[in-house]
Amino acid sequence: MEPHRPVLLVVIASTRPGRVGLPVGTWVSERARAHGAFEVRIADLAEVALPLLDEPHHPRLQRYEHEHTKRWSATVGGADAFAFVAPEYNHGIAAPLKNALDYLNLEWRRKPAGIVSYGGVSAGLRAAGQLKQVLAALQVVPVGGGVPIPMIGQRVADGVVDANELMEKAVDAMLDELATWHGALAPLRGG
Numbered sequence: 001m002e003p004h005r006p007v008l009l010v011v012i013a014s015t016r017p018g019r020v021g022l023p024v025g026t027w028v029s030e031r032a033r034a035h036g037a038f039e040v041r042i043a044d045l046a047e048v049a050l051p052l053l054d055e056p057h058h059p060r061l062q063r064y065e066h067e068h069t070k071r072w073s074a075t076v077g078g079a080d081a082f083a084f085v086a087p088e089y090n091h092g093i094a095a096p097l098k099n100a101l102d103y104l105n106l107e108w109r110r111k112p113a114g115i116v117s118y119g120g121v122s123a124g125l126r127a128a129g130q131l132k133q134v135l136a137a138l139q140v141v142p143v144g145g146g147v148p149i150p151m152i153g154q155r156v157a158d159g160v161v162d163a164n165e166l167m168e169k170a171v172d173a174m175l176d177e178l179a180t181w182h183g184a185l186a187p188l189r190g191g
């Protein structure tokens, strides 16, 4: 029998029709499956389809009233590590991602996260910086240098990512770091 592997949740943060987030998320997931350290699951926020936060109580209390929140709680709670696939919108974090983060609290806690950011010349680094600030509030540990992809429009053709060597090395290094940090953080979650 295959040994139990930690679960990596690849969170695709953009939701608009025609987004490159889907090909980038697919590329990250394939790379993660080939890496082998994780059982890889995908949370496509377009499919998760959370409304703007509509829970009456602070998420730390976990007194969720809506089915969509309970489902999202189970998805995030069942993960051991995250890879956020995050575009930069107006020099900042994409709204669907911020909303999805705000929905929950303890489900994120003491888990490592890698950030695959993308945009124009900025490579999404301003969005990644903002994302790290939010992750700190949730006690999520961002690992390594992440995977910043500049000029994303030139790297996606016909819905497929054309990765260069730099991108492949960066994503593999991120996966190595996630596996290492998982080993360090899992005991802090009580097993």
Ligand SMILES: Cc1cc2nc3c(=O)[nH]c(=O)nc-3n(C[C@H](O)[C@H](O)[C@H](O)COP(=O)(O)O)c2cc1C
Residues within 6 Å of the ligand: 014, 015, 016, 018, 019, 020, 021, 022, 087, 088, 089, 090, 091, 092, 118, 119, 120, 121, 122, 123, 124, 152, 153
């Ligand atoms: C609303 C919006 C705002 C954007 N703002 C930025 C930006 O601040 N910096 C940047 O590098 N690219 C920006 N872009 C270009 C995006 O990097 C590019 O469109 C990318 O494909 C967006 O990711 P998505 O296709 O997954 O939605 C913006 C795109 C949109 C739609």
